[in-house]
Amino acid sequence: MDLSLTDDQVAILDAIDTLTRPYAGASLHEAGFALPDAQLDRELAEGGFLDIGFDPDLGAVSAALVVERLARLPQTVEAAASALIRPLLGDDLPRPLCMVEEGRTTRPIRFLREGGTVLIVGRSGVSTFTATAEQVRPEPEALFGYPMATLLAVPADRISHAVSVEDILTRWRIALAAEAAGLLAAALDSTVAHVTDRQQFGRPLATFQALRHRLAEAQVRANGVRWLALKAAATLDPGDAALAALHAQESARATVYDFHQFFGAMGVTLEHPLHLWTYRLKALISDLGGRGGQGLAAAEALWK
Amino acid sequence: MDFAWTDQETAFRARLRALLADTLPDDWERFSQHGPASPALTRYAETFCGTLAEQGLLIPHWPVALGGQGLDPWHQTILAEEMWIAGEPRGGQYMNVNWIGPTLIRYGSPDQQARYLPPIGEGKALWCQGFSEPGSGSDLASLRTRAERDGDFYHVTGQKIWTSYAGLADTCFLVCRTSDDRKRGISILLVPMDTPGITVRQIPSLIGEGDIHEVFFDDVTVPVTARLGDEGQAWEIIGYSLTNERLGIPRYALARAALDRAVAVLKEQGGFDSEAVRIEAAHAAALTEAARMASYAIVDRRAKGEAIGAESSSARFATVMAERRVCEFIVEYLPEALADAHPYLKMHHQRGIVAGIAAGAAEIQLNIIATDVLKLPREPR
Numbered sequence: 001m002d003l004s005l006t007d008d009q010v011a012i013l014d015a016i017d018t019l020t021r022p023y024a025g026a027s028l029h030e031a032g033f034a035l036p037d038a039q040l041d042r043e044l045a046e047g048g049f050l051d052i053g054f055d056p057d058l059g060a061v062s063a064a065l066v067v068e069r070l071a072r073l074p075q076t077v078e079a080a081a082s083a084l085i086r087p088l089l090g091d092d093l094p095r096p097l098c099m100v101e102e103g104r105t106t107r108p109i110r111f112l113r114e115g116g117t118v119l120i121v122g123r124s125g126v127s128t129f130t131a132t133a134e135q136v137r138p139e140p141e142a143l144f145g146y147p148m149a150t151l152l153a154v155p156a157d158r159i160s161h162a163v164s165v166e167d168i169l170t171r172w173r174i175a176l177a178a179e180a181a182g183l184l185a186a187a188l189d190s191t192v193a194h195v196t197d198r199q200q201f202g203r204p205l206a207t208f209q210a211l212r213h214r215l216a217e218a219q220v221r222a223n224g225v226r227w228l229a230l231k232a233a234a235t236l237d238p239g240d241a242a243l244a245a246l247h248a249q250e251s252a253r254a255t256v257y258d259f260h261q262f263f264g265a266m267g268v269t270l271e272h273p274l275h276l277w278t279y280r281l282k283a284l285i286s287d288l289g290g291r292g293g294q295g296l297a298a299a300e301a302l303w304k
Numbered sequence: 305m306d307f308a309w310t311d312q313e314t315a316f317r318a319r320l321r322a323l324l325a326d327t328l329p330d331d332w333e334r335f336s337q338h339g340p341a342s343p344a345l346t347r348y349a350e351t352f353c354g355t356l357a358e359q360g361l362l363i364p365h366w367p368v369a370l371g372g373q374g375l376d377p378w379h380q381t382i383l384a385e386e387m388w389i390a391g392e393p394r395g396g397q398y399m400n401v402n403w404i405g406p407t408l409i410r411y412g413s414p415d416q417q418a419r420y421l422p423p424i425g426e427g428k429a430l431w432c433q434g435f436s437e438p439g440s441g442s443d444l445a446s447l448r449t450r451a452e453r454d455g456d457f458y459h460v461t462g463q464k465i466w467t468s469y470a471g472l473a474d475t476c477f478l479v480c481r482t483s484d485d486r487k488r489g490i491s492i493l494l495v496p497m498d499t500p501g502i503t504v505r506q507i508p509s510l511i512g513e514g515d516i517h518e519v520f521f522d523d524v525t526v527p528v529t530a531r532l533g534d535e536g537q538a539w540e541i542i543g544y545s546l547t548n549e550r551l552g553i554p555r556y557a558l559a560r561a562a563l564d565r566a567v568a569v570l571k572e573q574g575g576f577d578s579e580a581v582r583i584e585a586a587h588a589a590a591l592t593e594a595a596r597m598a599s600y601a602i603v604d605r606r607a608k609g610e611a612i613g614a615e616s617s618s619a620r621f622a623t624v625m626a627e628r629r630v631c632e633f634i635v636e637y638l639p640e641a642l643a644d645a646h647p648y649l650k651m652h653h654q655r656g657i658v659a660g661i662a663a664g665a666a667e668i669q670l671n672i673i674a675t676d677v678l679k680l681p682r683e684p685r
Contacts, residue, residue: 001306001307001308001309001310001313001378001600001604002305002306002604003305003306003307003600003601003604004305004604004608005305006305009305061305188678192678192679192680195680196679196680196681203684204680204681206674206680206681207680207681207682207683207684208683209671209683212670212671212674212680212683213667213670213671213674215674215678215680216621216669216670216671216673216674216677216678217621217670219618219673219677219678220598220618220621220622220625220673221594223598223601223615223618223622224591224594224595224597224598224622225594227594227597227598227600227601228590228593228594228597230305230307231307231593231597234305234306234307234308235307240593242586243586243589243590243593244590246586246587246590247590247591247593247594250587250590291583291587292579292583294586295582295583295584295585295586295587296579296582296583296586298586298589298590299576299582299583299585299586300582302567302586302589303564303567303568303571303576303585
């Protein structure tokens with residue numbers, strides 16, 4: 001076992017940090033619920049950062065590291081599915097890649113827009129189509145940290161992919177966990193900075209044990225989600241992936257309200273960017289049947 | 305990043321499993337409920353550790369010059385996992401090989417090393433650690449057991465409590481006060497337990513017979529040559545010991561093994577068809593595996609000779625979360641395990657209760673994470 005980043009991985013993450021530095025420092029005052037950024041998306045795609053999973057020498061672990069790092073940005077970019085799931089399908093599918101479960105097609109879908117690729121996975125297999133304007137209803141008022149839209153119709157004419165449903169679901173779970181790991185880390189960092197600065201009763205909020213212990217538990221969870229995501233990316237094992245996604249969704253559930261709580265009234269304004277991470281976590285909680293869905297998948301994989 | 309075991313590590317684990325299968329008695333699972341500190345298990349551990357020593361598996365991570373094979377922390381972790389999963393047939397001796405021996409190697413005088421290291425390497429020593437006192441648990445530096453210097457001797461008076469293995473131990477790693485300076489006034493004495501003036505009283509416990517004691521020191525005379533390191537050096541020495549034992553027992557491994565066993569039993573009974581049960585089992589497994597990976601991240605640092613850092617407290621707390629969830633799962637869905645139907649699960653449950661208490665309370669781990677990992681400003685004192 002060697003749990004250090006390889007030289008290649010260090011170089012990739014450094015390059016991402018360099019590319020995203022102007023974005024990380026952008027003014028976030030009164031961002032909406034979500035902060036999509038077309039220019040950032042374009043720069044990442046052109047830089048090849050979303051294609052790393054296609055390179056067998058770099059593989060899914062490197063792709064997961066990219067997803068985790070990008071999720072820490074306040075801006076939201078469709079990276080998780082592109083980096084981790086697209087390598088099973090081919091690089092000719094137009095981005096964004098929007099993941100949809102068969103039987104749950106009426107739910108709001110992350111990044112769905114005209115021209116994007118919709119992937120439907122379920123009992124009848126794995127298929128994709130390019131969304132048209134008529135099939136998409138944007139949901140600008142949705143309470144999520146992603147641009148969301150509803151799919152109004154699923155065309156019968158779709159491209160069928162000769163890839164196993166289980167492989168797609170495994171990578172979906174890894175993508176979810178890797179993204180959640182970055183979101184949890186960023187939300188935690190943001191909360192730590194706030195409680196360190198904010199003074200009440202003549203001392204920083206961070207000096208009150210009632211907050212310290214809950215933030216420390218959040219660190220334990222964020223750390224665990226990151227390691228489970230990376231391990232699952234390395235093994236591509238369905239059980240590892242289901243445990244990682246389960247831990248991600250459970251940890252999102254356990255921490256999101258605390259993070260807002262510790263901001264007090266500031267945590268319910270759009271002035272502070274905390275929601276740009278936490279309201280993405282909220283969206284991830286419902287993927288693939290939520291914790292129950294992940295739990296059943298993990299039990300099936302671990303104990304048949 | 306590479307998450308796979310090397311061939312050598314895989315072979316090492318297989319060798320340990322084969323040895324356990326060949327060596328442990330047929331009724332071992334029932335027998336192991338006696339608890340790691342019980343007279344029965346302590347006697348058995350002498351035989352078992354002798355076998356390990358013969359096979360070069362008692363102290364494989366010690367330096368070659370001291371009878372070990374210089375194996376890396378990954379091998380030490382595999383050894384610890386396999387022994388703990390098996391119910392710890394080394395009894396209290398696991399402590400000797402993990403941190404008492406390495407601490408003596410670092411700080412012991414030549415005489416102390418010649419006296420204490422060979423019996424540890426042969427599997428014939430049993431130590432107890434005189435740390436906690438009635439008024440000093442998590443706040444160890446407030447300890448009051450006093451060692452008064454009188455020429456070439458100390459006179460030790462005071463009381464230790466919740467001391468594991470004290471009833472049968474031959475030597476005590478005693479932390480005591482030699483001056484009033486809170487941390488620099490603490491020293492370590494290596495005290496034979498048959499020294500006149502020491503009285504041991506067992507405290508009945510939830511974790512098995514013989515595990516917890518009070519130890520009274522009534523004007524116990526200890527030669528100055530029994531002091532480990534310098535006077536006032538205890539805080540530094542304990543810090544070093546903790547780098548060898550900071551991760552503590554790999555409880556995540558037994559928790560996962562117990563969970564797997566409980567699931568196997570439930571499946572036989574048809575109780576694993578329930579979705580609620582399956583989901584709860586998965587939650588418990590997610591926590592054991594999160595704790596395992598958090599721990600491996602620390603082992604990886606040790607193996608590379610890097611500082612372990614405060615993240616080890618994060619791994620410790622993750623382990624507490626995992627242990628607790630597995631115990632709760634079994635209580636809820638397989639209560640007969642706490643009677644006598646499944647000795648292995650009962651053994652796990654007995655020991656699980658101390659996960660957040662022994663070797664540093666879980667709340668102390670959270671304090672360390674808050675201050676040293678998250679870098680939050682300290683609480684006022």
